Each structure stands twice: as C-alpha cells, then as structure tokens.
Amino acid sequence: MSSHNSSSSSPSFAFNVEQISRASHDNAPPLKEIPGGYGTPFFSAIKDRIDYFYNQGKEEFFRYRMRKYDSTVFRVNMPPGPFMASSPKVIVLLDAASFPVLFDTSKVEKRDVLDGTYMPSLDYFGGYRVCAFLDPSEPKHAVLKQFVFSMLVSRHGEIVPLFRNCLSELFVDLEDELASKGKAYFNTYSDKMSFNFVFRLFCDKKPHDATTETKGSKLFDSWLFFQLAPLMTLGLTKALNFLEDILLHTFPLPPLLVKSYYQKLYNAFNENATSILDEAESLGIKRDEACHNLVFLAGFNAYGGMKTTFPALIKWVASGGEKLHRQLANEIRSVVKLEGGVTLAALDKMNLTKSVVYEVLRIEPPVPFQYGKARCDMVVQSHDAAFEIKKGEMIFGYQPFAMRDPRVFDDPEEFMGHRFVGEGERLLKYVFWSNGREIGDPTVQNKQCPAKDLVVLLCRIMLVETFLRYDTFDVDPGKLPLGSSATFKSLTKAATSD
Numbered sequence: 001m002s003s004h005n006s007s008s009s010s011p012s013f014a015f016n017v018e019q020i021s022r023a024s025h026d027n028a029p030p031l032k033e034i035p036g037g038y039g040t041p042f043f044s045a046i047k048d049r050i051d052y053f054y055n056q057g058k059e060e061f062f063r064y065r066m067r068k069y070d071s072t073v074f075r076v077n078m079p080p081g082p083f084m085a086s087s088p089k090v091i092v093l094l095d096a097a098s099f100p101v102l103f104d105t106s107k108v109e110k111r112d113v114l115d116g117t118y119m120p121s122l123d124y125f126g127g128y129r130v131c132a133f134l135d136p137s138e139p140k141h142a143v144l145k146q147f148v149f150s151m152l153v154s155r156h157g158e159i160v161p162l163f164r165n166c167l168s169e170l171f172v173d174l175e176d177e178l179a180s181k182g183k184a185y186f187n188t189y190s191d192k193m194s195f196n197f198v199f200r201l202f203c204d205k206k207p208h209d210a211t212t213e214t215k216g217s218k219l220f221d222s223w224l225f226f227q228l229a230p231l232m233t234l235g236l237t238k239a240l241n242f243l244e245d246i247l248l249h250t251f252p253l254p255p256l257l258v259k260s261y262y263q264k265l266y267n268a269f270n271e272n273a274t275s276i277l278d279e280a281e282s283l284g285i286k287r288d289e290a291c292h293n294l295v296f297l298a299g300f301n302a303y304g305g306m307k308t309t310f311p312a313l314i315k316w317v318a319s320g321g322e323k324l325h326r327q328l329a330n331e332i333r334s335v336v337k338l339e340g341g342v343t344l345a346a347l348d349k350m351n352l353t354k355s356v357v358y359e360v361l362r363i364e365p366p367v368p369f370q371y372g373k374a375r376c377d378m379v380v381q382s383h384d385a386a387f388e389i390k391k392g393e394m395i396f397g398y399q400p401f402a403m404r405d406p407r408v409f410d411d412p413e414e415f416m417g418h419r420f421v422g423e424g425e426r427l428l429k430y431v432f433w434s435n436g437r438e439i440g441d442p443t444v445q446n447k448q449c450p451a452k453d454l455v456v457l458l459c460r461i462m463l464v465e466t467f468l469r470y471d472t473f474d475v476d477p478g479k480l481p482l483g484s485s486a487t488f489k490s491l492t493k494a495a496t497s498d
Contacts, residue, residue, distance in 0.1 A: 085117035086117075093380070102370045143283055159454065186485070223261055
C-alpha cells in the first residue's frame with residue numbers, strides 16, 4: 001500500500017466540545033480525523049515518491065488515495081522527499097470547498113513554499129529570496145509586489161500592440177515550417193515569441209547581445225529545469241527510472257552548472273531595463289535586488305507561465321473542433337469590425353473568447369500545485385466533512401482536481417468552451433489558477449499572481465489573432481515533463497481577413 005493507516009503514523013487529535021460545537025454550527029459537515037498517513041520515516045516517503053512519478057503517475061496517485069479513503073482530504077508524503085525536503089508530510093486538498101483556505105494568508109503562511117516542500121538554492125536568484133518566496137507578513141513583500149504592479153501599469157498601453165506584433169512573427173514562422181515540413185511544432189516558436197515579448201515589454205527593445213536574442217528562451221529553459229527538476233519526470237523507459245529518480249529527486253542539481261546562463265540573462269536585463277530599475281531604486285529597492293527580482297518575474301512568472309499556458313490553449317481549442325472554431329471566428333471578426341480594431345474594449349465584448357480562455361485555465365492550469373503552512377489550529381471543510389489541521393502542518397492543494405470538482409462543474413473532465421458564458425460566469429469563483437479566485441484581485445496583502453489579468457488578456461489576444469487569420473486548425477497534442485505540446489498539422493486560412 002502507498003499510504004499507511006493514520007492511527008500509527010499521524011497525530012491523533014482530541015476534539016474538545018467547543019470545536020465540535022463550532023463544526024456542527026449552521027449544518028456544517030461532521031468533524032472527522034484526516035485519513036491517510038505518512039508511514040515509516042524515510043522509506044514510506046521514497047515509496048510514495050516512486051508511486052507518484054512511476055508506479056501510478058501524478059493523477060492516479062491522488063485519485064487512488066481519494067478512493068481508498070473516500071475523502072478529498074487526506075495525509076500523504078509529497079515529492080521530492082529525502083534528501084531534498086526537510087519534511088515530505090502534507091495534508092492534501094482536492095475539492096473546491098477546502099482548496100480556498102490556501103488563499104487565506106491569515107490562516108496559511110506562504111514563506112518559501114513556491115516549489116512545495118523543498119526550497120531551491122538562492123544561488124539561482126543571485127542570493128536573494130525574491131518576491132515569490134516571501135510571505136505577505138514579511139516587510140519586503142509589499143514593496144517588491146508593488147514594484148511589479150508599477151511595472152505592469154507603466155507598460156499597460158504597450159501590451160496589446162507589442163503582443164500582436166510578436167504573434168505576427170510567430171504565425172509567419174509556423175506557416176513557413178508547415179509549408180516546408182508538413183507540420184510545425186508550436187512550442188519552439190511559442191517559447192521564442194514569449195521570450196521576445198517579455199524582454200521587449202520590460203526593456204523597450206530587443207537584446208543587444210545576439211546570443212541572448214536568439215537563445216534567450218533556451219537560457220531560461222535550462223535555468224527553470226534545474227530549479228524544477230525535483231518535481232518532474234522525463235518520461236524515460238522503465239529501465240532508467242531508478243537512475244532518473246536518483247539524479248532528479250534525491251539531491252539538488254548544482255546551480256553552478258547554469259550560473260553562466262543566468263548571468264547572461266541578468267546582464268541583459270540589467271543593461272536594458274534601466275527605466276524599470278530606476279523606478280525600483282525610487283521605491284527604496286537596491287538595484288541589484290530589483291534586477292534579480294525582474295529576472296525571476298520575466299523568466300519564472302512570465303516566460304515560464306507562457307511556456308505552459310499557450311500550448312495548452314492551442315491544444316484545447318483545437319480539440320473543440322470546427323464548430324467551436326466557427327463560433328470563435330464569427331464572434332471575433334464581428335466585434336473587431338464593429339469596434340474598428342483589436343482594442344481592450346473590443347476584447348471585453350468577446351464573451352465566448354473569454355469563456356474559452358477561462359475553461360483552458362480551469363482544465364489545465366499553468367501551475368497545478370499550491371502550498372501553505374498552517375499559521376494556527378483550524379478546521380477546514382470539504383463538501384462532506386470538516387477536518388482539524390494543526391499549526392505548522394503543511395497543506396497542499398492540487399488545482400486540476402479542485403477545478404474539476406463534480407460537485408461544482410458539470411462534466412468536469414470535458415473541455416466546454418461555453419462553460420463560462422452568461423449564467424456560467426457565476427462559476428468563475430471556482431477558477432483558482434492564479435493562486436486566488438478568478439473574481440478576486442491581486443494585492444500586496446495576498447499571494448495572487450500580480451499578472452493574473454495580463455495572462456487572461458494575452459490568451460484572448462492569441463485567440464483573436466489566430467481566428468482573424470484562420471478559419472480552423474488541427475494539431476497533434478502531447479505531454480511534456482511540465483505542460484503540454486502542440487504540433488500543427490494544418491492551418492486553414494480565412495477566406496477574408498479583416
């Protein structure tokens with residue numbers, strides 16, 4: 001068995017009268033002990049890791065335990081475990097009712113939990129704990145997140161025209177490869193486009209260094225891989241699983257191997273993003289620290305997010321078939337014609353386009369995990385029960401399950417482009433991809449993605465530019481260690497283009 005009975009390996013809780021009374025108030029579900037457990041120290045953590053990566057796979061790892069315990073809340077060890085994490089023990093939340101406790105920073109601490117139960121070396125970030133690793137209670141969090149808000153606001157007017165320009169280059173590349181080879185691998189061109197967009201947005205220009213311009217996405221890819229390797233599997237043959245587990249999940253990869261790559265990226269932003277770094281100094285942030293935060297924002301948050309989101313968008317929209325494509329094309333072309341161009345006002349009137357983007361973010365969120373450490377003793381409710389969590393325990397939420405909760409969404413495993421149109425908008429409060437509810441707003445007091453609205457906007461623009469050019473398209477979908485892939489098999493040009 002992958003998990004052990006909680007009576008031998010988990011804390012036993014004596015619930016007092018006040019707690020029981022509180023849990024039963026207002027017809028709340030009954031208070032129960034959290035099922036599952038952590039088993040024998042060290043060995044059970046490794047077994048759970050092997051199950052997660054190799055024997056069962058990520059989704060079945062959770063689904064199996066959910067069935068076994070008849071509960072969407074349970075205890076288990078999460079990778080990477082020994083020797084990388086000080087403790088692999090987590091309490092898992094897999095439903096839309098319990099999951100939002102991870103957004104409440106009065107109840108959970110978000111210090112150094114971005115990557116879960118382990119913390120990458122600060123050598124990846126110039127020796128700084130960048131904003132993403134800070135809890136809102138830490139003084140630097142507010143000033144660094146405000147720095148991010150200031151950057152986005154100051155470039156608000158440039159986003160739409162710049163991204164449309166970058167997409168034009170992307171489609172030329174895709175059409176050329178499709179014509180010459182009969183297929184076109186979207187991810188490579190999307191990554192290149194994403195890096196160029198991010199760099200030009202923050203630096204107002206292309207990199208001076210030709211190597212950074214042509215290989216910037218690859219530099220970021222290597223930097224991201226070394227940080228996130230403990231959370232992924234490369235999908236190698238079964239015979240190589242043991243070797244991969246030792247290399248990726250047992251000991252951290254040395255940051256020294258990608259130090260030169262990171263230095264090239266740091267130098268490029270330091271030399272070109274002068275206006276942003278000047279603004280940071282006016283906010284009281286050291287220039288060096290601001291630049292390392294900028295590189296993280298550009299590489300991990302922005303580029304890393306686009307790297308997983310755009311291929312997922314193309315993959316799922318392709319799966320909708322010609323009927324959905326025709327509906328999107330009709331909406332997009334009619335609104336653009338009525339509004340006289342691709343403007344923010346026009347984008348806001350495209351209800352189906354907005355719904356499709358939300359549905360992609362629901363069914364395949366760019367970041368599937370959320371972690372937080374309990375600040376206090378608390379009671380968390382699923383749909384069917386209430387559970388006591390003790391101060392200091394690590395809480396883990398798996399977003400794809402929480403956003404495919406059958407108690408909230410009809411046909412939750414199905415991609416339904418119209419899901420959030422009209423009355424469906426009320427379901428947006430259950431869309432959690434941004435480390436917060438879709439109807440919520442990022443602030444310096446919370447950990448919701450500061451570029452949440454920008455991500456949605458860019459996805460809408462990508463769909464608009466696609467269906468202004470093409471009537472329909474077909475792709476071969478695939479899976480990657482992090483995210484999905486999409487290979488274009490056909491692009492049918494629009495009979496008329498506005």
